Amino acid sequence: MTSGRAIDPGIDALQSGYARLRRAQDTQGGLSLADRRAGLKALRRHLIARAEDYVRAADGDFGRRSRHETLLTEVAVAISAIDHALPRLARWSRPTPVRLGFPYWPARAYLLKQPRGLVGIISPGNYPLQLAIVPLINALSAGCRALVKPSEATPRVSALLAEGVAAALDPDVAAVVTGGREVAAALAKTPLDLLLFTGSPQTGALAREAAASAGSPLVLELGGKSPAIIGDGADLDRAAAAIVAGKLINAGQTCVAPDYLLTPRSRLDETIRALREQAAKLYPTPRDLTALASPQAVERIARLAAGQSTIDLLPCPVEPPLVPPRLVIEPALGSAIMREEIFGPLLPVVGYETIDDAIAIVNGRPDPLALYWFGPTGAAFEALTARTRSGSIAIDDTVIQAGVHEIAFGGIGASGVGRYHGKAGFDTFTHERPVFRQARFNLPSMLRPPFGKLADRILGGLIR
Structure with missing residues (x-):
């Protein structure tokens, strides 16, 4: 049957x-x-x-x-x-x-x-x-x-x-x-x-x-949850432009898209303002936006955003089939949006007090495909690179490294x-394929049986 x-x-x-x-x-x-x-x-x-x-x-x-x-x-x-x-x-x-x-x-x-x-x-x-x-x-x-x-x-x-x-x-x-x-x-x-x-x-x-x-x-x-981290001293406008561009290309459906953003808590409001200002410059109209690839993807983004504090990223109206890009402000670290790869136009923004706190957040998730850093490459950056793992690191930009053919592309751990x-x-x-070609006169041939004094002398030279 x-x-x-x-x-x-x-x-x-x-x-x-x-x-x-x-x-x-x-x-x-x-x-x-x-x-x-x-x-x-x-x-x-x-x-x-x-x-x-x-x-x-x-x-x-x-x-x-x-x-x-x-x-x-x-x-x-x-x-x-x-x-x-x-x-x-x-x-x-x-x-x-x-x-x-x-x-x-x-x-x-x-x-x-x-x-x-x-x-x-x-x-x-x-x-x-x-x-x-x-x-x-x-x-x-x-x-x-x-x-x-x-x-x-x-x-x-x-x-x-x-x-x-x-x-x-x-x-x-x-x-x-x-x-x-x-x-x-x-x-x-x-x-x-x-x-x-x-x-x-x-x-x-x-x-x-x-x-x-x-x-x-x-x-x-x-894929995974690739973090973007703003360090002390970063140019917020430059960082925001790069983060928005990397997040919204292909509606966030990019394996190396910045999945969430960590910013010094003292600059949280300033960061949100910079993100919205740069987004308005990049996307003054929805003309260049892309839709999510399936109804299931739209439903998943709605589920991840449900119950969260969100802010529209763009000042212009965004109608279906497009999904409005939004910032998700300070979601709980254990929430679904901070556990699952987003793969869509939502960007959680989380404040941190010290670089140790940022490192702990990154390490609380599986190894990401990319990690993005904005700011001076001093002690904080050195601590971040030494104590985290990712497939790649980009400084002062996002996504671009995945298209550079001189750079290997790949993950580590859960990301590939x-x-x-x-x-x-x-x-x-x-x-x-290793190819080995022996010479006519060579030392290894002197170490074939039957072993005698010559072999003992050679071994004495090898083991010392």
């Missing part, structure tokens, strides 16, 4: 795509430098040619998505990732010599840079193009073949990406499979040479379990495992 539940057709596409890519990997190995360059250039042409199509697709998926945000945070970021990789591929791919000392000299060794093989990429819907294609760019740069599962929450962008990858890349190189959560779960359970998963800590736990059952190495890019972007992404998808 069957349950009557239809099987997602994406499962068949996943299985056939996996079989083809695995066969290609087993028979042809990794991609040559020429093939990598050709693939990256083809993806670049697709992104430029279809940029406005991605704008329309994202706008339809979100219900309203700022055109400039889509071009800036999705299309331009992807193109810049390709432009960063292309001129560096040959250098990144060269074997790395390893200097050997006593007792192994004059043997030689080096690290051979080889593609990990067939990799999987599972991406979320908050940045539906960027978070699918940048890992693909990193994988192609390293010479890997890839199966990509973009988010089912953004079907228009996912379909456009699938069309573009199919046109730009050989099916023996990469494939995009669309479908529901069942397809993502099936990919996570598929034996892969590496799986890169981006999503929430809750779904990341499921991906970790699935990858472990398949024996697949795993990179997790998760592993890194990508730029050279770090190349390294993640690369197996550094």
Whole structure:
């Protein structure tokens, strides 16, 4: 007897795509430098040619998505990732010599840079193009073949990406499979040479379990509550502008968005005033705001704000489908809004007395993906960095560091495992295969049995 539940057709596409890519990997190995360059250039042409199509697709998926945000945070970021990789591929791919000392000299060794093989990429819907294609760019740069599962929450962008990858890349190189959560779960359970998963800590736990059952190495890019901290002596207007910009881009649906703000209690009112003034300058009208991606997200933001003391961040009226950005003033540290990742246009503002108090608040939550500091980098900042953990630190700005390809992107603890972007992404998808070449005359050969006085003399030199 069957349950009557239809099987997602994406499962068949996943299985056939996996079989083809695995066969290609087993028979042809990794991609040559020429093939990598050709693939990256083809993806670049697709992104430029279809940029406005991605704008329309994202706008339809979100219900309203700022055109400039889509071009800036999705299309331009992807193109810049390709432009960063292309001129560096040959250098990144060269074997790395390893200097050997006593007792192994004059043997030689080096690290051979080889593609990990067939990799999987599972991406979320908050940045539906960027978070699918940048890992693909990193994988192609390293010479890997890839199966990509973009988010089912953004079907228009996912379909456009699938069309573009199919046109730009050989099916023996990469494939995009669309479908529901069942397809993502099936990919996570598929034996892969590496799986890169981006999503929430809750779904990341499921991906970790699935990858472990398949024996697949795993990179997790998760999220968390990234704090912004204003120190004594900070320029409040500059800090407020950066915090508002980082919080409201993509309606707060950014894994490295400032989740809550800590400010000296003596400057609490001044901080609130600066935030509202800078928000009015950045968003004089709601034109550049983006909607939350789903009705469930709207309901979750309403739940987090319920019962809290809130202030509208913008002076202009904000109508549906947009959610009005609000400051949440001094919420209880044990409340839901201070425990859960907000992922929306709410910004809790909490006063602190000493840097020790701020550190205690940060450490009372799981390790964040980012930590933001505004102010002098003196003793307070040194104490903060020494006694907290985060995936990254940014000083006097927010979010920008996640788009810098020279900087590795990744979390720590609850916010993720592993890194990508730029050279770090190349390294993640690369197996550094040690190669050791013994010399004709060498000391280790003198330590083979039968052991005698020579071996005793050599060991006497080694153990002293």
